[in-house]
Amino acid sequence: MSQEKMTVYSSKSSKGTLFPLRSMLVFFIALFGFYVCYFSFTQVDFENEEEMTDAEEQTKVVCRRPSVIPYEQMQYVHFPRPMTYDRGECACTPVRFFVIVSMQRSGSGWFETLLNSHPNVSSNGEIFSVRERREDIASILRTLDKLYDLDWRTSAAKNECTAAFGLKWMLNQGLTDYHQDIANYLNEKGVMVIFLFRKNTLRRLVSVLANDYDRNVKQLNGTHKAHVHSHEEAEILARFRPELDVSSLVLSIRDAEQSMESCLVRFRSTRHMILYYEDIVRDDNALSRVQEFLGVPVRRLSSRHVKIHTRPLPDLVENWEDVSETLKGTEFAHFLDGEDYVK
Numbered sequence: 001m002s003q004e005k006m007t008v009y010s011s012k013s014s015k016g017t018l019f020p021l022r023s024m025l026v027f028f029i030a031l032f033g034f035y036v037c038y039f040s041f042t043q044v045d046f047e048n049e050e051e052m053t054d055a056e057e058q059t060k061v062v063c064r065r066p067s068v069i070p071y072e073q074m075q076y077v078h079f080p081r082p083m084t085y086d087r088g089e090c091a092c093t094p095v096r097f098f099v100i101v102s103m104q105r106s107g108s109g110w111f112e113t114l115l116n117s118h119p120n121v122s123s124n125g126e127i128f129s130v131r132e133r134r135e136d137i138a139s140i141l142r143t144l145d146k147l148y149d150l151d152w153r154t155s156a157a158k159n160e161c162t163a164a165f166g167l168k169w170m171l172n173q174g175l176t177d178y179h180q181d182i183a184n185y186l187n188e189k190g191v192m193v194i195f196l197f198r199k200n201t202l203r204r205l206v207s208v209l210a211n212d213y214d215r216n217v218k219q220l221n222g223t224h225k226a227h228v229h230s231h232e233e234a235e236i237l238a239r240f241r242p243e244l245d246v247s248s249l250v251l252s253i254r255d256a257e258q259s260m261e262s263c264l265v266r267f268r269s270t271r272h273m274i275l276y277y278e279d280i281v282r283d284d285n286a287l288s289r290v291q292e293f294l295g296v297p298v299r300r301l302s303s304r305h306v307k308i309h310t311r312p313l314p315d316l317v318e319n320w321e322d323v324s325e326t327l328k329g330t331e332f333a334h335f336l337d338g339e340d341y342v343k
């Protein structure tokens, strides 16, 4: 290229008067050529540099999977490398990904605060309560990818030494609608599932109605609270006794039961554990099993949540006579005397 320009120059140089202008032109062309050459060289340099650091990083960050982890669990052990921060000394601390699958008023809020009291567990709440994140399967998967890259900072974020990272996901937050794709994703990504359901659907229903009522009435000094941290607050919220619609009662219990059952069937291919709210309340070992499942050291977990409805069911429902008449003789009669609290 530069040779061509030289010829152009020499052919024109015969017209002597324009010489200073021409030489300036040549100077600029040469400068431009030099600039192009320099730029492409430096780019080559950059590329080389990038390859170098990539290779360096790869050797640096190849983490050995701990030999204590059984072979069949390998795909559930991860070494994520977040973009927004450095995992520092814990870059090679293995991380389990999890999702808590649940329904509203099944104790999952309480369960999540228990989990988050563990120094190595970070559960990031109902991230799919935001509608745009679940408007189609693409946005769901994008959101999950971002979450599991650990680039998702919430109040539940721990330090670099998080060893179990996840979210809470309600059946009606896109999970049922896209169950096939989501189950595939969870299996491919190596995400474990904790199903958290409530055995006594009748009690759940009471809690749903009471919570809906408070959403409107805002009994605690004008603010709605789905969960409370003191016995005074719990006492105030428990004063309201909902009236159940007995004509649709059996149907709505059956509906809820079916949602749970089909969820378990649809996600049975995932690595999972099934946990009942009633088990966490009664069985001291339930939380240890969860921690073992998540691969974190077992600790005593705690929560500031205070249970709202602690009294026997007949005291919680306005039209108890009707309700018990309706359920007697049905497959749900056992809910009538179900207690889910420790006296």
Ligand SMILES: *[C@@H]1O[C@H](CO)[C@@H](O)[C@H](O)[C@H]1NC(C)=O
Binding pocket: 093, 119, 120, 159, 161, 162, 163, 296, 297
């Ligand atoms: C848990 O977190 C602590 C404190 O950050 C850290 O020292 C420890 O290595 C972590 N343990 C696991 C199993 O990740």
Ligand SMILES: *[C@@H]1O[C@H](CO)[C@@H](O)[C@H](O)[C@H]1NC(C)=O
Binding pocket: 220, 221, 232, 233, 236
């Ligand atoms: C309502 O507000 C008053 C005054 O600030 C406070 O003393 C009381 O504890 C609050 N009650 C509840 C249930 O939050």
